[in-house]
Amino acid sequence: xxxxxxxIKNNIKxxxxxxxxxSIAKKLLGHLITFNGLSGYIVETEAYLGVEDEACxxxxxxxxxxxxxMYLSAGTIYVYSxxxxxxxxxxxxxxxxxxxxxxxxIQPIEINQSMxxxxxxxxxxxxxxxxxxxxxxxxxxxxxGTMINCNHLYLDSYEFNIPNNIISTNxxxxxNKGI
DNA sequence: TTAATGATCTACT
DNA sequence: GTAGATCATTAAG
Numbered sequence: 001x002x003x004x005x006x007x008i009k010n011n012i013k014x015x016x017x018x019x020x021x022x023s024i025a026k027k028l029l030g031h032l033i034t035f036n037g038l039s040g041y042i043v044e045t046e047a048y049l050g051v052e053d054e055a056c057x058x059x060x061x062x063x064x065x066x067x068x069x070m071y072l073s074a075g076t077i078y079v080y081s082x083x084x085x086x087x088x089x090x091x092x093x094x095x096x097x098x099x100x101x102x103x104x105x106i107q108p109i110e111i112n113q114s115m116x117x118x119x120x121x122x123x124x125x126x127x128x129x130x131x132x133x134x135x136x137x138x139x140x141x142x143x144x145g146t147m148i149n150c151n152h153l154y155l156d157s158y159e160f161n162i163p164n165n166i167i168s169t170n171x172x173x174x175x176n177k178g179i
Numbered sequence: 180t181t182a183a184t185g186a187t188c189t190a191c192t
Numbered sequence: 193g194t195a196g197a198t199c200a201t202t203a204a205g
Contacts, residue, residue, distance in 0.1 A: 083180050084204045131180050
Protein backbone atom coordinates (compact mmCIF):
# COMPACT_ATOMS: atom_id res chain seq x y z
CA UNK A 1 0.00 0.00 0.00
CA UNK A 2 1.49 3.27 -1.07
CA UNK A 3 0.37 6.42 0.59
CA UNK A 4 0.35 9.44 -1.64
CA UNK A 5 0.46 12.73 0.16
CA UNK A 6 -1.75 15.28 -1.57
CA UNK A 7 0.50 18.07 -0.37
CA ILE A 8 3.41 16.56 -2.21
CA LYS A 9 1.33 16.18 -5.33
CA ASN A 10 0.19 19.75 -5.25
CA ASN A 11 3.58 21.13 -4.41
CA ILE A 12 5.17 19.37 -7.37
CA LYS A 13 2.40 20.63 -9.58
CA UNK A 14 3.13 24.14 -8.43
CA UNK A 15 6.81 23.80 -9.17
CA UNK A 16 6.10 22.41 -12.61
CA UNK A 17 3.45 24.74 -13.90
CA UNK A 18 4.42 28.14 -12.50
CA UNK A 19 7.90 28.58 -13.92
CA UNK A 20 9.85 28.64 -17.12
CA UNK A 21 11.24 25.29 -18.15
CA UNK A 22 14.81 26.42 -17.54
CA SER A 23 14.08 27.49 -13.98
CA ILE A 24 12.22 24.25 -13.36
CA ALA A 25 15.30 22.37 -14.52
CA LYS A 26 17.29 24.19 -11.86
CA LYS A 27 14.65 23.69 -9.19
CA LEU A 28 14.52 19.97 -9.73
CA LEU A 29 18.17 19.66 -8.77
CA GLY A 30 18.50 18.08 -5.36
CA HIS A 31 15.02 16.58 -5.28
CA LEU A 32 14.50 12.94 -4.50
CA ILE A 33 13.25 10.74 -7.30
CA THR A 34 11.93 7.23 -6.63
CA PHE A 35 11.04 4.37 -8.94
CA ASN A 36 10.55 0.71 -8.00
CA GLY A 37 11.58 1.59 -4.47
CA LEU A 38 14.96 2.82 -5.71
CA SER A 39 15.78 6.42 -4.95
CA GLY A 40 18.31 9.06 -5.79
CA TYR A 41 18.84 12.79 -5.73
CA ILE A 42 18.72 14.58 -9.05
CA VAL A 43 22.13 16.10 -9.73
CA GLU A 44 21.93 17.00 -13.39
CA THR A 45 19.08 18.20 -15.57
CA GLU A 46 18.61 19.71 -18.97
CA ALA A 47 15.79 21.90 -20.30
CA TYR A 48 14.23 21.19 -23.66
CA LEU A 49 12.46 24.22 -25.01
CA GLY A 50 9.94 22.87 -27.43
CA VAL A 51 9.56 24.18 -30.94
CA GLU A 52 12.60 26.45 -30.76
CA ASP A 53 15.02 23.81 -29.58
CA GLU A 54 16.75 21.89 -32.33
CA ALA A 55 17.68 19.11 -29.95
CA CYS A 56 14.11 18.73 -28.82
CA UNK A 57 11.79 16.15 -30.31
CA UNK A 58 9.12 18.79 -30.69
CA UNK A 59 11.36 21.08 -32.73
CA UNK A 60 9.28 23.05 -35.21
CA UNK A 61 6.15 21.53 -33.79
CA UNK A 62 7.01 17.98 -34.73
CA UNK A 63 4.27 15.79 -33.35
CA UNK A 64 3.97 12.02 -33.61
CA UNK A 65 2.84 9.00 -31.64
CA UNK A 66 6.32 8.72 -30.23
CA UNK A 67 6.53 12.16 -28.69
CA UNK A 68 2.86 12.67 -27.95
CA UNK A 69 3.60 12.79 -24.22
CA MET A 70 5.38 16.09 -24.72
CA TYR A 71 2.11 17.71 -25.65
CA LEU A 72 0.36 16.64 -22.46
CA SER A 73 0.10 18.58 -19.22
CA ALA A 74 2.81 19.42 -16.72
CA GLY A 75 3.89 16.42 -14.67
CA THR A 76 3.58 13.95 -17.52
CA ILE A 77 6.47 11.52 -17.83
CA TYR A 78 8.07 11.27 -21.26
CA VAL A 79 10.38 8.32 -21.77
CA TYR A 80 12.02 7.98 -25.12
CA SER A 81 14.56 5.61 -26.40
CA UNK A 82 17.62 6.48 -28.40
CA UNK A 83 20.90 4.65 -29.03
CA UNK A 84 19.33 1.73 -27.26
CA UNK A 85 18.87 3.69 -24.03
CA UNK A 86 15.81 5.00 -22.28
CA UNK A 87 15.89 8.67 -21.36
CA UNK A 88 13.64 10.20 -18.71
CA UNK A 89 11.91 13.54 -19.15
CA UNK A 90 9.32 15.41 -17.16
CA UNK A 91 6.92 17.66 -19.01
CA UNK A 92 6.79 21.13 -17.55
CA UNK A 93 4.17 23.29 -19.24
CA UNK A 94 0.53 23.36 -20.23
CA UNK A 95 -0.90 20.97 -22.83
CA UNK A 96 0.29 21.71 -26.36
CA UNK A 97 3.36 23.51 -25.05
CA UNK A 98 5.87 20.74 -25.68
CA UNK A 99 8.64 21.57 -23.23
CA UNK A 100 10.31 19.37 -20.68
CA UNK A 101 13.26 18.64 -18.46
CA UNK A 102 15.57 15.74 -19.11
CA UNK A 103 16.92 14.06 -15.99
CA UNK A 104 20.55 13.49 -16.85
CA UNK A 105 22.05 12.13 -13.65
CA ILE A 106 21.14 11.14 -10.12
CA GLN A 107 23.03 10.32 -6.97
CA PRO A 108 21.61 7.14 -5.42
CA ILE A 109 20.54 7.39 -1.80
CA GLU A 110 22.17 4.01 -1.45
CA ILE A 111 23.53 1.63 -3.98
CA ASN A 112 21.79 -1.64 -3.28
CA GLN A 113 21.81 -5.04 -4.90
CA SER A 114 19.03 -4.16 -7.32
CA MET A 115 20.97 -1.29 -8.79
CA UNK A 116 24.11 -3.34 -9.10
CA UNK A 117 22.14 -5.98 -10.95
CA UNK A 118 20.40 -3.47 -13.18
CA UNK A 119 23.74 -2.01 -14.10
CA UNK A 120 26.99 -3.82 -14.49
CA UNK A 121 29.02 -1.02 -12.98
CA UNK A 122 30.26 0.38 -9.69
CA UNK A 123 30.63 3.72 -7.96
CA UNK A 124 29.25 6.84 -9.52
CA UNK A 125 29.06 4.99 -12.83
CA UNK A 126 25.78 3.61 -11.55
CA UNK A 127 23.73 6.62 -12.54
CA UNK A 128 25.87 9.51 -13.80
CA UNK A 129 24.31 9.68 -17.24
CA UNK A 130 20.91 9.99 -18.90
CA UNK A 131 20.84 6.41 -20.08
CA UNK A 132 22.45 5.08 -16.95
CA UNK A 133 19.98 6.27 -14.36
CA UNK A 134 17.06 4.72 -16.22
CA UNK A 135 18.89 1.41 -16.22
CA UNK A 136 19.80 1.70 -12.55
CA UNK A 137 16.19 2.37 -11.57
CA UNK A 138 14.70 0.03 -14.14
CA UNK A 139 12.73 2.75 -15.92
CA UNK A 140 11.34 1.79 -19.29
CA UNK A 141 8.83 3.08 -21.80
CA UNK A 142 5.88 1.50 -20.05
CA UNK A 143 5.56 4.60 -17.88
CA UNK A 144 5.67 6.94 -20.85
CA GLY A 145 2.63 9.21 -20.78
CA THR A 146 1.77 8.55 -17.15
CA MET A 147 1.62 11.26 -14.53
CA ILE A 148 4.31 11.82 -11.95
CA ASN A 149 3.49 10.91 -8.32
CA CYS A 150 0.52 8.82 -9.40
CA ASN A 151 1.74 5.42 -10.47
CA HIS A 152 5.35 4.35 -10.39
CA LEU A 153 7.57 7.36 -10.46
CA TYR A 154 7.67 9.72 -7.51
CA LEU A 155 9.26 13.09 -7.15
CA ASP A 156 9.44 14.26 -3.57
CA SER A 157 9.25 18.00 -3.24
CA TYR A 158 10.13 18.00 0.45
CA GLU A 159 12.97 15.54 0.69
CA PHE A 160 15.63 17.86 -0.52
CA ASN A 161 19.38 17.73 -0.57
CA ILE A 162 20.80 21.13 -1.36
CA PRO A 163 23.33 20.75 -4.15
CA ASN A 164 26.64 22.26 -3.15
CA ASN A 165 27.49 23.53 -6.56
CA ILE A 166 24.99 24.30 -9.25
CA ILE A 167 26.64 24.97 -12.54
CA SER A 168 25.01 25.68 -15.81
CA THR A 169 26.48 24.90 -19.15
CA ASN A 170 25.46 24.73 -22.75
CA UNK A 171 24.09 21.35 -23.73
CA UNK A 172 27.52 19.79 -23.84
CA UNK A 173 29.97 20.38 -21.06
CA UNK A 174 31.26 19.58 -17.65
CA UNK A 175 29.05 17.64 -15.37
CA ASN A 176 28.41 17.93 -11.70
CA LYS A 177 29.02 14.33 -10.80
CA GLY A 178 27.95 14.79 -7.20
CA ILE A 179 29.55 13.13 -4.17
C1' DT B 180 24.93 7.89 -24.94
C1' DT B 181 27.02 3.93 -23.40
C1' DA B 182 30.29 0.33 -23.15
C1' DA B 183 33.23 -2.77 -25.33
C1' DT B 184 37.13 -3.29 -28.33
C1' DG B 185 41.32 -1.99 -30.32
C1' DA B 186 45.28 1.28 -30.77
C1' DT B 187 48.65 4.22 -28.82
C1' DC B 188 51.35 6.03 -25.19
C1' DT B 189 54.16 5.67 -20.63
C1' DA B 190 56.65 3.98 -17.06
C1' DC B 191 58.87 0.46 -15.25
C1' DT B 192 61.39 -4.66 -14.33
C1' DG C 193 59.10 -5.87 -23.50
C1' DT C 194 55.04 -5.60 -20.79
C1' DA C 195 51.37 -3.99 -17.60
C1' DG C 196 48.68 -0.25 -17.08
C1' DA C 197 46.65 4.00 -18.49
C1' DT C 198 44.67 6.89 -22.06
C1' DC C 199 42.66 7.76 -26.52
C1' DA C 200 39.86 6.44 -30.82
C1' DT C 201 36.42 3.60 -33.02
C1' DT C 202 32.25 1.28 -33.28
C1' DA C 203 27.85 -1.16 -32.48
C1' DA C 204 23.58 -1.11 -30.23
C1' DG C 205 17.33 -0.49 -31.10
